[in-house]
Amino acid sequence: MKPQSMGQAVLIALALIYLASLYFMSSPVWMGFTINALIVAVVALAWNITGGFGGMASFGHAAMYGTGAYASAILQVQYGINAWIAFGAGIVAGAAMGAFIGALAFRYGLKGSYFALVTLAFAEVLRICASSFAITGGGSGLQLRLEPGLSTLQFNDRAVVYTILLVIVALVMALTAWLKYSRFGAYLIAVRENEDAARALGIDTYRIKVKAMAISGAFAGLAGVLYLQVWLFIDSAVVYGSAVSIEALIGPIIGGAGTVWGPLIGTLGLHLLGEGAKHLLHNAPGLNFVLYAVVLICALRFLPQGLMGLAARIGTFRKKENDNA
């Protein structure tokens, strides 16, 4: 998690200064906007586990995000279950969905474009199901009753919500860093670099990949639950829509896939850019996605390791191979 170069230190410091400065701004607009960006950052961190460390680019993280959100919403709205329990259940549901998709896909050796397509198809099936059945509220979605309080996990004060999200993002990043330097992380990176060699060395690659999907699913489910608790409303297009899956992968790729800070920095950078463009272009719908896509293409061409990779090359502290925070 520590920066390896002057460039990375500056990049991380900039992100932290921005996040801290919001407490001192008088306008609540920026905080509201950053709350959204932080929720997306959690899905981006989820994508980073499989896509970054594991080299398995998913195009359907909405499948786990939406499952987490719906599991929590159904328990609270349809069964009147406490928000804290529903919160945990959402995370578990996300992990289960991740493990399920992973187990099916990897059992048949799907990788590369096939894996991307199968995740996309799962998200799409879930989206159609969620908009068709009564328990998920059908086309009109599910709405939580407005009851601010600690027991319902709803808070009126923007700053409280923002602080909670900051703590959660920090926790997810700490977990990511811990995973990265754990035995499991080493196995996962070995699978990304050369799966056959990893298997030859005795690594149960199937288990490792399914486990990575479960962890990633738990993070994505967490992000879905956070969205629900912040906005109190979900429907199938919002939580199972392709926009979630796309935002989940663009942030880490631009920030630096397979790094701890990359997903957060990439997502914050993109959202700031998108927000700026919105003001310049008078809230034109969809244009922020055009901008994201252009940045994505440029990043693929010119920043193969993302912003963190670029920053790693500026003012290196010490020589250490293949290690950029």
Next chain:
Amino acid sequence: MSSLILPAVLSGLTMGAVYALVALGLTLIYGVLHIINFAHGSLLMLALYAAYFLFVHLGVDPYLAIPILLPVFFCLGYALQRWLIAPMSSGSEQNVLLVTLALALIIDNLALYFWTSNTRSVDIPYAYNTVEFLGAYLPLGRVIAFFAALAAAPLLWLFMTRTRTGSAIRAVAIEKRGAEIVGIDVNHTYAICFGIGTACVALAACLLLPTFYVTPQVGYTFVLVAFTTVVLGGMGSLPGALIAGLLLGVIESLCGLFLGESLGQIGIFIAFILILLFKPSGLLGRRAA
């Protein structure tokens, strides 16, 4: 109920022929370039708008727009592959996937910005004249689309097997390095292949427009169906794509009949997941993933 099944199957076949046509372009691109083109549906949407505007502003009948749009979209596809996708992806498969995804985002959202999300359709009265066949009444537009798509597949196959360009494309598909050595310009061949794939989409759009609609989101729906068709038929297999397209049209139509209109597409996606999981090499595919 049983009296409804035959018309549903026939109507599914006519839609399936259009799926097959869209998928032919996609499978050709996959078979040769080994890339999954996420922007394929967006290009279809673009072609639908092109045909729509030709009709609305210049009064060009969508069927007469075919000779105009085919070359235009061939050039568009050629240029995209040659000067955007290839240079930007630096040869890595995952990057190609992401570049085409980004391209799809750009095209879809620009369409949304310029043309709004309104659903548009053209009014061509004769397209809805019905044709009776085995007790089922089918719109004329769909019947034309069915036969045109059915005719396009063998033409494409003849082109691939009987012409020099077709042979070059197949050579590059099998052995890129070897093709380079015998003097085939690989980048040019790749781009031609992408152009043909895009031209297929233009043809599909012209056939689809008289009995369909166009919105900026229409590409996304089609691209998923097209992926399914390509995977079901066997990645890169032209006859496979044709059979799979027809089959999926029928599956969708029957699911719509038994489960309700809104769940019609779910049959396609479930078929997609099942094929990817159990037989990723598809019906007529030669090699596994």
